[in-house]
Amino acid sequence: MRAPELYRRLFWPILAPSMLLGIGNGAIIPVQVLAAMQLGASGSLAALIVAIVGGIGLATTMPAGRLIDRFGDQRAMLLATTIVAVCTAVTIGALLWAREGALMLFMAAAFLRAPAMNIFSLARQAYTAEHVAPHEVGRAMTALGGTMRVGNLVGPLVGGLLLLALPLWSVYVLSILCAALATMILFNPTRGELLDLPADSPAALGSAQLDPSRKGRDAMPGVRWGAVFLAGIAMIALAVARVAQPVVVQLWGVHIGLSESAISLVIAVGAAIEIVMMFPGGYLKDRLGRSVILVVCLAVYGTGFLLLVPFTHWAGTPGMVTAVVVMAIGNGLGAGVFMTVGADLSPTEGRGRFLGIWALFSNVGILGGPLLISALVATASVQAAVVAIGGIAVAGAVWTMVFATRIGLPKGIGRVRD
Numbered sequence: 426m427r428a429p430e431l432y433r434r435l436f437w438p439i440l441a442p443s444m445l446l447g448i449g450n451g452a453i454i455p456v457q458v459l460a461a462m463q464l465g466a467s468g469s470l471a472a473l474i475v476a477i478v479g480g481i482g483l484a485t486t487m488p489a490g491r492l493i494d495r496f497g498d499q500r501a502m503l504l505a506t507t508i509v510a511v512c513t514a515v516t517i518g519a520l521l522w523a524r525e526g527a528l529m530l531f532m533a534a535a536f537l538r539a540p541a542m543n544i545f546s547l548a549r550q551a552y553t554a555e556h557v558a559p560h561e562v563g564r565a566m567t568a569l570g571g572t573m574r575v576g577n578l579v580g581p582l583v584g585g586l587l588l589l590a591l592p593l594w595s596v597y598v599l600s601i602l603c604a605a606l607a608t609m610i611l612f613n614p615t616r617g618e619l620l621d622l623p624a625d626s627p628a629a630l631g632s633a634q635l636d637p638s639r640k641g642r643d644a645m646p647g648v649r650w651g652a653v654f655l656a657g658i659a660m661i662a663l664a665v666a667r668v669a670q671p672v673v674v675q676l677w678g679v680h681i682g683l684s685e686s687a688i689s690l691v692i693a694v695g696a697a698i699e700i701v702m703m704f705p706g707g708y709l710k711d712r713l714g715r716s717v718i719l720v721v722c723l724a725v726y727g728t729g730f731l732l733l734v735p736f737t738h739w740a741g742t743p744g745m746v747t748a749v750v751v752m753a754i755g756n757g758l759g760a761g762v763f764m765t766v767g768a769d770l771s772p773t774e775g776r777g778r779f780l781g782i783w784a785l786f787s788n789v790g791i792l793g794g795p796l797l798i799s800a801l802v803a804t805a806s807v808q809a810a811v812v813a814i815g816g817i818a819v820a821g822a823v824w825t826m827v828f829a830t831r832i833g834l835p836k837g838i839g840r841v842r843d
Contacts, residue, residue, distance in 0.1 A: 431557070431561050431564055431565060431568075437610060438556070439549055439553055440572055441607075441610055442502065442607035442608075442610045443545075443549050443569060443572040444572040444575055444576060445603040445604070445606050445610075446545060446576070446603060447572050447573050447580065448599075448603050449580065449600035449602070449607075450542065450576060451576040451577045451578070451579065451580025452581060452583060452599050452600050453580075453584070453596055453600050454580070454581070455584065455585075456593060456596050457471075457474070457478075457535070458474075458475060459471075459593060460516070460520060460597075461474050461531060461532075463520065463523070464523060464531050474535060477536065478536065479539075479791075479792070482539045482540070482543050483788045483792065485543050486547070486782075486784045486785060487782060487785070488781070489540060489543045489544045489547050489777075490778040490781020490784075491777070491778050492544060492777070493544065493547055493776075493778075493780075493781075494778050498548045498777070499552065499611065501544050501545075501548035502549060502611055504541075505541045505544040505545035505548065506545060506604050506611060508541035509541045509542065510601055510604035512535070512537050512538040512541065513534070513538070513600050513601040514601055515531075516530075516531055516597050517594050517597045517598060517601065518530065520593060520594040521594060543784075547777060547781055547784065550764050550768065550780055551771075551777050553565050553566060553569055553764075553768070554768035554776065555776065559835065560711055561711065562710075562711070562765055562768050562769065562835075563707055563710025563711035563718075563765050564707040564708060564711055566707075566761040566762075566764040566765040567704075567707030567760050567761035568707065569764060570703065570760045570761030570762075570763075570764060571761070574699060575700070577696070578697075578700070584599060645775035645779050646772060646774060647772045647774075648770070648772050648779060649833070651831065652831065652833055655828045655831060656834070657783070658786075658821070659723065659824050660763055660766070660786045661786050661789050661793070661821075662723060662790070662817050662818055662821025663719075663723060663726075663762070663790070663818070663821060664763075664786070664787045664788075664789070664791050665790040665814065665818075666727065666730070666814055666817065666821075667756065667790075668794040669794040669810075673730070673733070673798065673807075674688065674695075674749060675688055676807050676810070677733060677734075677737070677745065677807055681745070683745075691745065691746055692749075694746065694750070694753075695750065695753035696753070698750060699757035699760065700757070701757065702753065702754055702757025703757050703758075703760035703761065705758070706718065706757060706759060706760050707761060710761075710762065710765055711837060713836075714834065714836035715762065715765060715766055715834040716832065716836070718762060719766070720825045720826050720829075721758060722755050722762060722822075723755070723759070723819065723825065724755070725751060725752075725754055725755030726752055726755030726756050726818045727755070727814075727818030727819035727820075727821070727822065728755070728815070728819070729748050729751035729752030729753075729754075729755060730748075730752065730815025730818060731811075731812060731815035732751060733745060733748040733749075733815075734808050734811055767780055767783040769835055770783070770834075771783070797810070797814075798810045
């Protein structure tokens with residue numbers, strides 16, 4: 426099926442609500458610490474609240490997968506957007522009240538919002554994997570990953586414009602409007618009619634092939650756990666590089682004396698390139714295969730890190746920008762690759778629970794990356810941190826090449842598996 430038709434089928438059922446929730450979430454991320462401090466939290470307590478939110482997200486990944494299997498993908502997404510809207514409303518109330526107890530309300534809303542976002546993230550991935558044909562998975566998951574990138578760009582931009590004239594709570598109003606609109610789209614009983622399922626999609630094949638006595642159980646028949654572990658190692662390397670990139674670029678920019686605005690501009694240039702590159706990346710995942718694109722993504726991404734220090738020394742700021750562009754090309758090509766590989770390896774039965782387990786690989790990298798950077802900067806130097814992150818990404822590319830056959834991901838349209 427042609428890509429425009431694929432995106433049309435997925436737009437209302439999954440892409441539109443995902444993008445809306447991404448914009449709302451992207452808008453509040455930059456102001457979470459500021460909001461907590463406005464309610465009386467110290468800087469350290471505000472940072473701790475954000476850290477606890479991340480910890481809750483990690484701890485609730487597997488329970489979220491079980492819930493999705495129990496209630497279904499669409500109901501789980503609807504439940505998640507509703508909870509997000511309610512929690513955001515409580516946050517707005519706390520900011521407007523701003524009296525004793527308001528900080529506790531703010532914290533409770535933030536802590537409840539984290540598992541809801543987890544449920545939505547996993548449910549949308551499971552829903553997409555279930556409703557597209559095998560040869561469309563790469564493009565579909567890349568489009569899904571693209572909604573995150575759009576949200577991370579548009580959300581902070583719109584939120585920043587609001588703060589030029591309105592108080593801090595206005596950003597949360599934007600967030601609740603996005604969540605409410607996403608809920609309305611998901612609740613629309615006619616949205617499913619827009620989804621003309623391909624004949625070879627899991628949903629079109631039906632659930633009759635599954636043993637009814639196994640439904641609702643924890644069993645996940647057909648999962649190749651050895652391949653999951655091998656692919657998961659590469660995903661940890663990719664997650665470490667992704668979470669480290671903005672931190673490393675900021676630290677290196679400060680190290681060479683760039684202004685805050687210049688550093689922000691460099692990061693924005695990289696983000697824009699990533700969005701452009703995700704379109705050919707999605708096509709190539711389906712055309713050339715997952716392993717090929719994962720190797721290219723990690724190799725190019727890691728090379729960008731390794732070029733950052735020498736290119737800056739040779740050419741100054743233009744050299745730094747060049748290295749960031751190389752990073753962006755590699756990361757953009759790999760947009761959605763984590764979700765794509767997860768869909769490839771997931772079983773038809775127990776898909777939600779499997780994706781909850783699969784998400785742990787990414788979360789390990791997300792938590793480990795900042796810790797590694799902090800340790801290296803404290804004990805060695807910023808340069809050492811940059812080189813280490815680049816080395817991890819390149820090592821992930823080598824790992825994928827070595828074990829590509831054993832992982833056995835789809836090679837691409839018209840080709841056999843690895």
